[in-house]
Amino acid sequence: PTPATEAAAVEAAARGAIALMRPGVRYLLGPGGTTAEIARQLGIQGTPLGVDVVLDGAVVARGASEQQLLAEIARGPAQAVVTVIGGQGFLLGRGNQQLSASVIRSLGDEPLMVVAPEQKIIDLRGRPLLVDTGDAALDARLSGHVRIITGVGTSSLYAVASSHTL
Numbered sequence: 001p002t003p004a005t006e007a008a009a010v011e012a013a014a015r016g017a018i019a020l021m022r023p024g025v026r027y028l029l030g031p032g033g034t035t036a037e038i039a040r041q042l043g044i045q046g047t048p049l050g051v052d053v054v055l056d057g058a059v060v061a062r063g064a065s066e067q068q069l070l071a072e073i074a075r076g077p078a079q080a081v082v083t084v085i086g087g088q089g090f091l092l093g094r095g096n097q098q099l100s101a102s103v104i105r106s107l108g109d110e111p112l113m114v115v116a117p118e119q120k121i122i123d124l125r126g127r128p129l130l131v132d133t134g135d136a137a138l139d140a141r142l143s144g145h146v147r148i149i150t151g152v153g154t155s156s157l158y159a160v161a162s163s164h165t166l
Contacts, residue, residue, distance in 0.1 A: 009117030012151040014038040017081060017115040019152050026078035027054045027113070028069060030096040034083040034115050051098040066100045073106045080107060084116040089124050093132030093163065101135035115149045121156055128159040136164065
């Protein structure tokens with residue numbers, strides 16, 4: 001089981017993400033414990049290993065495929081909500097293949113809302129977060145630094161690199 005302090009950190013990170021959600025924006029909730037906590041706090045049933053689309057606090061697509069995600073993105077503004085995958089440090093390309101290069105490109109200039117408890121960042125010991133969308137140009141565009149929401153009003157800037165450049 002998750003230790004109480006870790007659970008509290010996940011809850012805080014989820015609250016921080018929810019505080020930043022805007023009306024009329026479709027949020028593509030990727031897999032992971034932190035995104036599952038976002039769904040729980042929104043009062044919705046998330047798909048544990050899938051990607052759900054949430055609009056104004058309601059699920060509009062559950063366990064969506066790449067094509068369903070592209071169709072939802074075409075309906076209006078959208079952003080993918082992802083978390084750091086375990087000790088690996090992946091944001092994209094491991095466990096969330098529905099968030100394909102086509103989907104990420106369709107999301108525009110700020111495609112990702114990254115949410116994670118601080119301890120996940122600390123556990124990386126300075127290694128960059130990794131992206132592997134299968135599209136080298138997109139991976140390069142996503143590389144640099146990303147804001148990670150760690151709580152309500154708290155965030156960290158952290159390095160991101162393509163997994164192919166390491």
